[in-house]
Amino acid sequence: MTTHAHLSPRAAVLVWAFLVSATLGSAWLAEHHAFAGSLTAVFVMLVAFCKGFAIMRYFMELRGAPLNWRLAFGIWGVAATALIIGLWVWTARGG
Amino acid sequence: MNDVAQAQGSESAAPIIRSGQVPGVLVFIIADMIVFCMLFVGFMTERMGQTALFDQSAATLDVRMGVFNTLILVTSGLCVVLAVHAAHAGRREATRRWLLVSFLIGAGFGVTKLLEYSAKIELGITMHTNDFYMFYYALTGAHFLHFIGGMIALAVLWFMVGREPLDGRLAGLVESGALYWHMVDLLWIFIFPMLYLLGPR
Secondary structure (H helix, E strand, O other): OOOOOOOHHHHHHHHHHHHHHHHHHHHHHHHHHHHHHHHHHHHHHHHHHHHHHHHHHHHHHHHHHHHHHHHHHHHHHHHHHHHHHHHHHHHHHHO | HHHHHHHHHHHHHOOOOOOOOOOOOOOHHHHHHHHHHHHHHHHHEEEEEEEHHHHHHOOOHHHOOOOOOHHHHHHHHHHHHHHHHHHHHHOOHHHHHHHHHHHHHHHHHHHHHHHHHHHHHHHOOOOOOOHHHHHHHHHHHHHHHHHHHHHHHHHHHHHHHHHOOOOOHHHHHHHHHHHHHHHHHHHHHHHHHHHHHOOOO
């Protein structure tokens, strides 16, 4: 049993502000490819992972869920990001 | 009557996400997300053999539309968080209001997605154009069906909260609907960069 309180409206708005900033930031990065160069795709997917993690942890309130649920969703996030980045890198290196 | 319902809501609304039980909605959500993850792998594997074609096709997608859709979903997701908060506090009117706002903002995703599809179809771009567009329509189409399911869930919950006492059971249903709606958001968070942003623009 955990003692986490519900996410307060104020904290929810802060998480939303992060999600909006990260979305605009990664789109800007993708449209200005020269900034991060060939690693742009990696950065963009890492930002997606952070956004997904924030949604799972705060919006879905998994931070207060039993360990097995936190693990299941956490593994999904890591696996989805790692597979997309891994296959992108493999392709970029001439796979 | 309303006060009784409010008292029931505040006392008995144990959040399902923290219970020791296995909430059915979480099983459904994780199974669905695993299927989408396999589609992601399918897309990335297919991209390996046709990188130039995939990057060229991805560059024709409208990033601003994708960004706008992401902003719509995360904002609608915030409203659903506030609806769950109100439901567990037993505040019926606030719960209904946030569910309605979430629905109305979420509807914007449907409008922009249909505009995007119609623009592509007008240009003669369909599922059969090439493998990239096959995945584009399949992934965004499957996601769109989940979006429609989420919109129906929000509408049904809005209706139920107006008709039934906001007790622990109904607050749990609002939380289940909210979890599903966040999954729609979460999947789009991965689909959008994978389809739109991986290649040079």
